[in-house]
Amino acid sequence: MIVFRITMHVLPEKQKELVQTFLSMIEPMEKETGCLSYALFCDMADxxxxxxxxxxxxxxxxxxxxxxxxxxxxxxxxxLLSEPHAIHIYTIHQSEGMDAVYTARGK
Structure with a gap:
């Protein structure tokens, strides 16, 4: 699995416009070959x-x-940004679930 992350520092007056752009892309992204998920998050501190x-x-x-x-x-x-996009691509070879949490907690 590949995780693609883009961090954006939005100009305050352009935030609504940027969010609307990403919301309009949800349906087309769901149809992209190989796209497993697409999510936008806002930093709670900024x-x-x-x-x-x-x-x-x-x-x-x-x-x-x-x-x-x-x-x-x-x-x-x-x-719409105050600085360029920061793009990171992560290749994941293994993922673990709740069993890993239980093991780490000694349960």
Whole structure:
């Protein structure tokens, strides 16, 4: 699995516009090949910091998305930001669930 994270520092007067842009992308993202999830989070300490998290089945699926017009729309939001997008791609080879928590807690 691939996790794609974009951190954005939004100009305060542009936050609503940026959020509306991302909300309009939910349905099309659900149809993207290999997209497992798409979520936007607001930092509780700084309401003008938003993090977009996407999970992708494979790197090939993510790369196809990065070449798409939809991703171009996302990059086009740079005029709404106080600094450039910070983009991080994480490759996950293993994930664990609640059993790992129980093990760590000695239960």
């Amino acid at each position: 309401q003008n910091r938003l993090d977009l998290f996407e999970e992708w089945q494979t790197r090939k699926d993510l790369d196809q998305y990065l070449r798409s017009d939809m991703f171009g729309v996302l990059l086009g939001t740079k005029s």
